Amino acid sequence: MSEQSAKAATAESGGAPAGDLFSKFDGIIQTRENLLSQGAEDPFGLVMEKVLSPTRAICNGRDTILLGTYNYMGMTFDPDVIAAGKEALEKYGSGTTGSRVLNGTYQGHVEVEAALREFYAMDHAMVFSTGYQANLGIISTIAGKGDYIVLDIDSHASIWDGCAMGNAEVVPFRHNDLEAMEKRLRRIPEGAGKLVVLEGVYSMLGDVAPLKEMVAIAKKYGAMVLVDEAHSMGFIGPNGRGVAEEQGVIDDVDFIIGTFSKSVGTVGGFCVSNHPKFEIMRLVCRPYVFTASLPPSVVATAATSIRKLIQGGDKRAHLWENSKRLHGGLKDLGFALGTDHPQSAIVAVIMPDLEHGAAMWEALLHEGLYVNLARPPATPAGMTLLRCSLCAEHSxxxxxxxLGMFERAGKAVGII
Incomplete structure (x- = not known):
């Protein structure tokens, strides 16, 4: 294309060249610009200048309570966890510079997988560089072309991306709907490979899946079951193993996916399983084989944290107290919440629209409180949410x- 033709095409498209690959994002760009043009702070660009503890940080020069970090068990500043990371950093260096199947398996990787096997009382554990990669890798590898994946329509993006990467037939059903799930399974051809993918706690509304009934239905139709327990590991269940443990079906689940970036307090992902052939995944799972392994300091902190979570009963009890008090207090103030009663450490506050949500988020930040502003398409049913995630270290x-901050901000913005 000549320079003159390019200029003409740019002028016709309002400043972007013809065929601009960014044009698909114009709606999101405009929404963001509209919010910022009103003088609002960017709710998706907050900088924490200094982190003081699991529950407090300096944001915009202000001491701020953190209520949107997923640091459920408050392990990020645990002295034993930090000491383990420092020791590994000094002994093994800053990184592995290699895949787990090449030079990327250090003693720490073996130990963190042993800690996971102990925590879940399962035969196999496989660690990934992120929780996202755990779902991407496991789902795309075990369910491929000709297989069927039946999943809750509110599933996390990493689950959907794992389905797409594996090229299986994807059959979604209405959120937490037992009848809809069974109808989908009934229609799948007999003899086809079937995987049911569920989550213990759904991260947007903080609601819990009826896993006991769902797992029974899946097994009735010969399907394998994968449960993502990212938002329940550490505090739900007698031993913190998640909703599957709480509802008594952990031994009937084929795969449990989890992450280190929530209750464990660092970064990474994993899958645990009792399947006798599971170890072959280390050779056939592309997001595992072709990714550099986690740094030694990270796996050392994760292993230490996981072993401490085994003895975390007091922390779990206190976190539940916090969740019940926040949920009940916000409900009494008149806020609309994502669940009728507290089901997890996530309390979702429903906003009338994005504009009110952004205004409320900013008003809370000025009060000295950080929460997550969640918006479509990440949220179900087009909702705008202020998502609060409690920590066992919140007093x-x-x-x-x-609660006082929410009351003042809610009245100022006109939410309550």
Whole structure:
């Protein structure tokens, strides 16, 4: 194309060249510009200048209570966890520079997988560089062309991306709907490979899946079951193994996916399983084979944290107290919430629209409180949410302070 033709095409498209690959994002760009043009702070660009503890940080020069970090068990500043990371950094260096199947397996990787096997009382554990990669790798590898994946329509993006990468037939069903799930399974051709993918806690509304009934239906139709317990590991269940443990079906689940970036307090992902052929995944799972392994300091902190979570009963009890108090307090103030009663450490506050949500988010930040602003398409049913994730390190006094902040901000913005 000549320079003159290019200029003409650019002028016709309002400043972007013809065939601009970014044009698909114009709606999102405009929405963001509209929010920022009103003088609002960018809710998706917050910088934490200094992190003081699992529950507090300096944001915009202000001491801020953190209520949107998923640091459920508050392990990020645990002295034993930090000491383990420092020791590994000094002994093994800053990174592995290689895949697990080449030079990327250090003693720490073996130990963190042993800690996971102990935590879940399962035969096999496989660690990935992120939780996203765990879902991407496991789902895309075990369910391929000609197989069927039946999944909840509110599933996390990593689950959907794992389905797409594996090229299996994807059959979604209405959120937490047992009848709809069974109808989908009934229609799958007999003899076809079937995988049911569920989550213990759904991250947007903080609601829990009826896993006991769902697993029974899946097994009735000969399907394997994968449960993502990212938002329940560490505090739900008698031993913190998640919703599958709480509902008594952990031994009937074929694969459990989890992450280190929530209750464990670092970064990474994993899959645990009792399947006798599971170890072959280390050779056939592309997101595992072709990714550099986690740094030694990360796996050392993860292994230490996981072993401490085994003895985390007191922390689990306190986190539940925090969740019940925040949920009940916000409900009493008149806020619309994502669940009728507290089901997890996530409390979702429903906003009338994105504009009110952004205004409320900013008002809370000025009060000294950070929460997540969640918007479509990430949220179900086109909702805008202020998503609160509690921590076992939040004191009872901090929860009361948070309720006061919500009350003042809600009245100022006109939400309550």
């Amino acid at each position: 009872a006094e901090e929860v009361e302070t948070i």
